Amino acid sequence: MISKDEIRHLGWLSRLELTDSELDRYATQIDEIISYFDKLDNVSLTGSDPARSIKKVSELRNDNIHVFEGDPLEFSKNRKDGFVKGPRMV
Amino acid sequence: MPNHLYRLTADQVASGIKNRDFSAQEYISQILERIEKIDLKINAFVAVDKQGAAEKARSIDKRIHDGEHTGGLAGVALGIKDNICTKGLKTTCASKMLEGYVPPYDATVIKKLKENDAIIVGKLNLDEFAMGSTTEYSKYGPTRNPWNINYVAGGSSGGSAASVAALECAMSLGSDTGGSVRCPASFCSVVGLKPTYGCVSRSGLISYSNSLEQIGPVGKTVSDVVMLMNAIAGTDENDQTTRTTAIETIPNTMSLDRIPKYRLHQNNRNIRVGLVKELVEGADPAVSKCIYSAVDLFSRSDCKCEDTSMKSIEYALASYYTIAMAEASSNLARYDNIRYGFDSNPEEYEWNTYFAKVRNNFGEEVKRRIIIGSYVLSAGYYGKYYLKAQKAREMIKQEVKSLFEKYDVLIAPTMPILPFKFGEKIDDPLKMYQIDIDTVVANLAGIPAISIPVGFSDCLPVGLQIMANEMEEQTLFDVASSFESIVDIHKSPEI
Amino acid sequence: MVEVKIGLEIHCQLTGLQSKLFCSCQCDYRGKAPNTNICPICSGLPGTLPLLNQRAVDFASMISLALGCKVPDKVMFYRKNYFYPDLPKNFQITQYNAYGITSIGVEGRVDYGIKSTKIRRVQLEEDPGRLIYDTSFYTLIDYNRAGVSLVEIVTEPDFAEPKDVRMFLNKITSIIEHLGVGDTKLDGSVRCDVNVSLEGGKRVEIKNVGSFRDVEKALGYEITRQKTMSVRDIEIKSETRHWDEARKVTKQSRAKEEEEDYRYFPEPDIPTIVLGNEFLSSLKAKMPELPDERKIRFLREYELSDHVAQVLIDNKELADFFESTVKIYSSSPNEIANWIVSDLLGFIDDSKREEGSLFSGLRIEAKHMAELVKMIDQNIINRNIAKMILGQITKTGEMPSYVLDKMNASLIDSKAIISEAIESIFNSEKSAVRDAKQNPNAANFLLGKVMQLTGGRADPKIALNLIKTKLAVLE
Ligand SMILES: [Mg+2]
């Protein structure tokens, strides 16, 4: 059974501030979902991993400079002297 | 000039404009009018770019008038799912976390559509970050099913399917992570394709689950879907997971109308069809009845249909949701309201507190998936869930591969149930997940799958799903087009 | 004696690249206005995908080979998930070996002096952005650095002494420089995390020591701290500390954060990269000469002493200077090497050895050194004069022959004036005079004093003759 504390910890790992009622609801729902996932227990760990896409080094990006035109942060709202303003560290 | 231009297929629009039967501007103004009139009921669009569409139509007309070259989709009205980046046009994933976000670049598929002179009329509704099967989890409210507006349109590309079904645009793009194109295509009675993984660039598609999803075309007919697929498929240097083999051997610089990569020819001679028993038997009787009668019709032609079994399907959903949620939990970490997002001021907040506070503005389903994704990747559970899900995925892939040694295509229902009423499943997430059982196999195996309309039950659409081996889109189109002509149920809803 | 175990995690930017690791923005972010060296990919905009730089893979493989690592047939990338305001995606794309070896290098070994250290792994990863702590209300973020290629080198805890660490780091620096993959002199281009434990004790990590010079100091401080604690029976906790550059102490990191769970998993947007034999053999063919090979060559080709050769190859700039000098004047490589190692190095500010070019501020070039040694060989000047000339060259960049001509022009050749100077030195340096009487070689000291007194203008030949004559007649 997944506890509210576990959900709270997972919320922290994902930086989600969950309310008490969210914790209650999620604990029940997630427990049910995870129990469903438990059928994976029957899958053998010895099987091979799924084939991923494969590339040779020569197929990767060439080391050339291309300057992006425009400001990727044009619409960011909290700026100061070109910097992006973030929350304080302590 | 006919006054129902908006009813035309993309094929008909493209040739009509090219042959000067009508102008792009005449056509687009009817489309915009239609959207204005209908979308209040359907809620397929989250934004309409009237001005951009009108300007593009004017320039196409001018070029045609001047005898200049125009692209293969010149003048065709397209809607784009709002998780595909459009430069200068808001792209929000129907989430508060991307409120007001305007991408500074175009997704590769958008660049290709523009090169082909398609007209992008607007952005389409979806479940927040494409997580859902009904489009009920959108901050803009749900998209309604054009066949009955009290019913869900399916999801997560609800807007993409409903807009085409409701004749608000000729075609659209959706994205399919576990059925998100095929499910609403089935519920809205249109054609929707999930291409082979790596066939269509994901650059500019806002990631939900990178290893599973593909952008896919939605159209009224198989022929339209082929046309759109020809425009968007191909290797892309901006997506290193795109395939560099097979279809790319035909240079994609060639003009589509002259050398299509995929052709449209019906072929059902000696086609070997496997009907996936578990999926047909597992479906609602109303759905399986429809599927059986379609297969019956098809069997009367030269093809061989037989029942087949897919044992590993047992693990498909658990494997799919484990992988999807794991990837999602990581993909969605970047939404911290520092570089983009809704209005908020980070000043005076300690950073952890700030992140946790702003990120609580994700919707309920998104948060649920982030938490579960975090769980299956966390130190103690990686081996029990994530790793096992990967092994199950490979098992499914292997079984699918072996089935394609016996069959050219596999068929199954697209959805195990008929469209349902709003709110019916929203309080039971696991039940909601379970309706994806028929579609997730294609995403796990990376194979192409298409949903085509095959009938109605109680005036609600039923879709048939056809799957082919990887890179066998051509086979898929051949068979789908044959089915389409035999079943022939094309009609439009009365709205 | 309590045994000390030290391990290192070195982060080295691949500044030899043109573009960043996953996008085409410039690798060289230094000196640019904030957030002007960014694109949608490195600022983490939605929908962007990492586009792996093929030369970064080449460079990291070269480093792995140079550190004696095995390079696997296939490499993969992983996501390391954690939140931090300098990370545009709130995860870092890096490599990871817990689920099978997929990092670019593993199980290497580096020899230095008579010791050696095992390399656990080499991995390729992206640098985060930079944070500036502007006020106590907010932080300023600059993403210009975000996405620059880093190679992380992790050693086994094989070091027992800080000075071994120093020797090892010198070697790593020289390897990086010789490979041409990075300029270790650039500010912040090499960073080091160190872990220290006393025998049987808990492991303490010191994060982010900003320069290799400080590593030795940080280690010295930390070992003393731990030993003091253990003598007093205070328990040493397993913890992460930070190096306070200004106060030269290690400090406990702020409030204990909840333990991180990085939830590593394979990066789905980057394919598995096959390296294979073809790639590796073509890379090996392209590999430049490494410090060890170069030293062997120096010993063989130039017959240098082991010590001199070592000093030269420890710093690529020095070794290169030596070889360009020899190219111009090939008759006396040994003499050239000695002049570089014992005299020229003396002019180099100690701080320059760490930051900036070794020769920055010095105007000397190989042609100067070549002419100087040639003039010594041809007996045009003696070593004392040569030393004076060298001092002059480093400041002005004039050719030695020109400096000598100028000196000659102003030489005092009046025996009377020189004798006067000698008289005064003999009076003030009585004991030196006694020594010189016993040992004629010590006359050079007196000559030096005379030269000093005359501002270097006395003709040294005349002066030395006069000194010798005066010594001979002395009782
Ligand atoms: Mg690192």
Ligand SMILES: [Zn+2]
């Ligand atoms: Zn960039």
